[in-house]
Amino acid sequence: MTYRWMLRTLDDPGVVAQLQPRLNDLPTALTRALALRDVNSFEAARDFFRASRSDLHNPLDMADMPRAAERVAAAIADGETVLVYGDYDVDGTTATAMCTHFLHQQDVPASFFIPDRYEDGYGLCKRGIDAAVERGASLIIALDCGITAHAEADYAREQGLDLIICDHHTPKDTLPNAYAVLDPKRDDCAYPFTELSGAGVGFKLLQATQRVRGASEDRVFDYLDLLGISIASDIVPMYGENRILMQEGLAALQSTERVGLRALAKAADLDLTSVKTTGNIVFTIGPRINAAGRMAHARKAVDLMLESDPATARDQAEELEQLNKERRSLDERIRKEATKQAERQITARTAHALVLYDPDWHLGVIGIVASRIVEQFYKPTIMLTRNGDAVKGSARSISGVNIYRALTDCEDVLTQFGGHDYAAGMSLPEANVSKLRDRFNEAIAERITPELLTPTIKVDAHVDLETIGTADGRFWAVLQQFGPFGPSNPRPVFHLGPCRVAKSPRTVGRDDAHLKFTVAPADTDAPQIDVIGFGQGDKLDLLRESRRSGTPIELVAKVDENTWRGQTSIQLKLRDVRLYDGDSSLRAASAQAAAQ
Template sequence: MRWTLAPKPDQEKVAQLQKSLGVEEAIAFLLVQRGIETFQQAKKFFRPQLEDLHDPFLMKDMDVAVKRIQEAVREEEFIMVYGDYDVDGTTSVALMSSYLRTQTNLVTTYIPDRYKEGYGVSYAGIDYAHDNGITLIVALDCGIKAIEKVAYAREKGIDFIICDHHRPGNQIPQAIAVLDPKREDCNYPYKELCGCGVGFKLIQALEQDKGNTVQSLIPYLDLVATAIGADIVPITGENRILAYHGLHVINTLPRNGFKAIINQIKKTTLTITDVVFIIAPRINAAGRMKHGLHAVELLTEENEEQAQLFAQEIEQYNKERREEDRSITELALQQILDHKEEDKFTTVVYQEDWHKGVIGIVASRLTETYYRPTLVFTKSGEKLAASARSVKGFDVYNALEACQEYIEQFGGHKYAAGLTLHENQYEKFKQKFEEVVAATIEPRLLTPEIKIDAALSLTEITPKFYRILKQFAPFGPGNMAPTFLTTNLTDTGYAKAVGQENDHLKCCVQQLPNQGMLGAIGFNLGKKLKTVANKEPFDAVYSVDENEWKGNVSLQLKLKDIR
């Protein structure tokens, strides 16, 4: 691990903010580091207000999209809500379809089959719309590159409204309206919305046009918060406001589908991390193992008992997904060793019978192991399909763009993408991808980095400090949970490796010379037991957490690395 201590913020600004807020220096230090320098900015940060959301009509084409939906409702046209099969797509479809059903009964939903149709807008989906007399498709979390498909729909008398957040290509589809803050000709102030966030802006605009405030849309925010967490978009600006209020909905008045999942996991208060690691994988499991429409059914079900049944079904898919993920990861790791590819700049693996629904998760697991840009391929119909994952600081989307002579289709983000190619291009692509990454990646990016916000002494970690620290949440890209460094620690003599495989480290630490004492847990740091043995001094990087044991709650250090 590379330990990188963030530069210290301007000490004068820290002192001014500390005085105006009446907080410890460490809290003011962290706030200024995050660009929060005044009392007013701190108020907006700690108490995000829905009133601070931008006017949705600032988004290019929003006025056209609103008029077209109003016309469809007025003229009693059939509307199809189309979205991708991942969490962002299925929550988007649940959000838009349930909102439109408050205006008209003539709404149907469509999620492409991951295996037969693949990602994004499909000809099969357009044909289904045409066969069923549908004249308007609202596509969410996809469509920004569907040039030919939108043209095909147009020939069949079907209009498209696209709500996407992916990077556009050189051409924008000829749809009625294309809502995407990443369009170069779009002046919308916040560029980092997820697909469900763009969908939310559209329903906000529809409500605003009727003279209603955003308050009327609070019940939809649990879906938006889930998409924000799952799609790993920055939790800054509008996303922070939406995630903050959406989490509140999840924890106080969740829709039946969420309630059914939460009942199964027996957890009371969920953080954005719980949403990412508990709710999102279950929603995703439907599209990975069966069909994304199962997730939409769960998220829009109004009968509580039926929602429980849907949740049980999805829990089963999630178990199957875990088993597939585990076995494919083992096979992929073996393949890397067999082919002696441990020392390359990239990981590219392929087996034709790997489950297409879990190759993205496997790519993430391999990235954790070898820490380099990774692609996992499987056979999909006549072609090969892959999921790409990257390491922090390296743009895998750009790397794929440099290999596009061998690729049939690709799309995605800086750190995660998907592609298809013909089998006879696989070896050439693999070689070219390795060459591109080797030539463009900075060697330091191949070692995982821990960014440290501040150095602390143990005595600074008080219940009051932690109470305020908790209010920095929701955490995520752009607002990560603060990470601290404390030097010259020693174990009090009770350190041990714990867990089934002894892979976690548990200890109680004090800072020399005997300043303060706190419990600590280091997941996957069991191998470092010898570092703390015999009361040898060590430095630790950690976040601050609460430990609940037999009804007692105490502060603890959640160790990330020690040396």
Template sequence: MEKRWVYNEEALPEVISELADSLKISTTLASILCQRDICTFEEAKAFFRPCLSSLHDPFLMKDMDLAVNRINKALHNSEKILVYGDYDVDGTTSVALMYSFLRTHTQHVEFYIPDRYKEGYGVSQQGVEWAAENGFTLIISLDCGIKSADKVAFASSLGVDFIICDHHLPDEDIPQAVAVLDPKRPDCLYPFKELSGCGVGFKLIQAFCYQNNIEQEEAFKLLDLVVVSISADIVPIVGENRVLAHYGLKQINGTDGMRPGLEALKELADITGPMDVTSVVFGFAPRINAAGRMGDAKRSVRMLLAETKEEAYQVADIINESNKERRSKDSNITKEALQMIEEDDFLRTANSTVLYKDSWHKGVIGIVASRCIEKYYRPTIILTQSNGKASGSARSVHGFNVHNAIESCSDLLDQFGGHMYAAGLTLPVENIPAFRERFEAFVSDTITEEQKIPQIEIDGKLKLNQITRNFYNIVHQMEPFGPGNMRPVFVSECVYDTGAVRVVGSSHLKLTLTQDGYHAIDAIGFGLSDYYDAISKGIPFDVCYTIEENIFRGVSTLQLRIKDIRTQTR
């Protein structure tokens, strides 16, 4: 699939030069920092040396004092507290974080995760009723609740108070809870707006420690859970999130060892060496999510709370089996979906994809939508039957607002919600043909030609001889990488293979690149075997890539991970 190479905007040359001089680094590296809004020595110092003392005062968040006071009252009166969270990674890590902290202060605390299929997303009426029937007088909701004004009012009528810890955009109607902690509230002056749901829960614990003269270390011990939520929920890893992620990874990789549940996941994911954001995203997140997609998300919480390896592995094995089941269903449904597109002339040439099959598993349709975009790069909605309705997940392409496209068809829907790149919807099955037609018309009228082509953002051009161990070490210090601070992508022009090019696996290229007749460096290009013939004939080409460390049999070398290739004759 053709890709657009888009170069990130560079700062003014004098700004780059001054930063390079002050840090004693190359202008290439200084330019990368400036692209991340790091343009002074002090900003660079804070970036390269994250410090827990730079975390914001949690009491800057609106309602934080009310939340801490209500928890203190509940503890003093031995009230029953219910920790309530969503069934995804952010929700389950949030619940594990808050529950594990509170249970060191009271025996009257339990947790609740709604059933994905029976109760749906967020605070449910069933959950509120269960709390009231079992004598709970305070619910602390995490990663959900900001859009649950009706459920909070219902809880209040039953004598149950709410503290909401959320990070999603609120509606105009803020729930009438005891406290609503959400930095995205328009009336909240908290300086950092991009915390994960677990991050908001962490700030509440931090505030509780301040007010009750508890060492902050008690809160910092939970940063391993916070970094898992930050990584999996794809929030920007900048500002306060960068500090939390840095120390969370430091804890996971520390000499004291990680918590038993994460250790079990690491072994089951066959991860060796230190963990980073990428290994958390691909190693931990799918397995934690699988519990909620395929069965009971409470298992994920129990695994994260496990105090012994034996207890953790018992639950982790079940979760891992759920993940294998999820992958099988994901793979099979993806094949069916792609076949449906390929066998239909309209679907094959359309500007959008809307597919429905009543037997598809609801827990994986979002993943299937993403898989379809990998093949057919366009806004995609995958629907299946749920409780007599068509229920679906939407995913989008860079720059296109799929939520707006769905909203244009709202009269055909029972409900919908989400954001620019991902959304959910429910509609009567009989409305699917009309919805497909209207959705396609909206997409066709509004999508640009550029948005139909996947793009790769380029940080700068490099000569291969600039790729030294010292250069890589400075790039490596820019971790943790993620949204807002992606791993730098470079372009090298007019390179050749030394003659070692070969296809490995089913579709991958293994090369050794040279430029200007010297400085050979190994490279790997996943899924790029279509370029084998041209490269093997000695045709010059341009590559865009990231730089990584490859350790084989104890020997460390640098290699390029190629993202795309452009041959000179193209």
């Protein structure tokens, strides 16, 4: 795939020169990366690098929160039976385990209900409300769902149940008629931070409940390990409260005493003490928790997180490990089938977007596959399959295209839909699949531009190899403090070059998919830094040509570290590489910006 390299622009180009002396002459590349994250003063830098629990907002500032917290406090005081209702993804299941465990700790007879992906679908359902009635509950706490559940909220009220909704998805014009609706995205909500995960909203409810009760909030912070898994897995923006909670969540996860999480890590061959980044969660813990809801039932994941017996937890974790292996196999088969469909669709029509349908695809993995199809073809994509009498699907988008808004243009051919800017879910009659394909394509065509259709690698700054490889290690030491990384705070991408390929490049991995080589400055022997390019084995000939002809290269990469046989060293994670033609616009633009 061909990429555009684009230097990210600063609102005030002169801020780098102004800020750098105040940060003890921090390397220009890092100062620029800070400014791109709206860190444009010494005070802002101090807050960025030293953010703490004391910077969290008052949970009672959230709309409906005082009413909700007082209701939960009353349920605790009176020993009411409570049903915790959660979604079946990682965010929903971690939130469910957190809230259920908290209520048990207060001696509340609480139970949980997770909808079945296939029988119930997403969100609040009548069967879950009926379960609350059967169990004698008087209060339902819905987590990571419910913001559009108008009919279900009315049904709960008819059954004499109080319903508290804790959600973080975009509301519609009216809110459900629930006892309380907690969602920082409400238009009338003055809460200062709008990007909490679903579990984050639930966490705030528990905090507020303790405040109303006059009890210690320390017990709520015992759930930071679960909350951290939620924040990382739900890919919410990593700034403000999310960044603080994620930082503390990583530390909590490293030392967690939750036997279910320890068993899950062991089954995945993951050393929890080494979990230092969100990526460790996204690629190991998250998929295994998700596998329960995708391949079987999500209650298996909640049971594991609530389990206190190590032997039982070990068996449960092994079951999730097996389910995840099955999911990966299914994922690969469906990806190949979807790829063929996409290629036919692109050949047969002017496809601004892809709508792919097979009634036999597994509902639990089409969202994952949709993401892979977007990566491959760089087009907004909907994957659909049949579920009973209906067709259900998952949508994924590209940068700059709000897929939720595009689906609103197709609302009349959908039974229901919901989601975020870049991901959404929907259901529709099978007879409307062809209509959706046309309407969604039109909706995307109205929003797309030629620039958006060419994937762009956004670069924070140019940096020299000598700066990265300084003996004092300052560059890497400061860069690590930029984390935790995620949306709105991605790991910085740097431009390097001209460089020399210092050692013979080679491909590694299955089917020679990955690329390994070493770079050095074009005119010296040191420093030499290793480079790994995952999925970029096709660039091998370019690197060989560079060595054969003596032509330098330029590259865009992230700076990371690699540990091998107990030895840790700096490593570049390659995003793209080109032969250097002697005129790097990125290097020049970065140098000009630094001089202003």
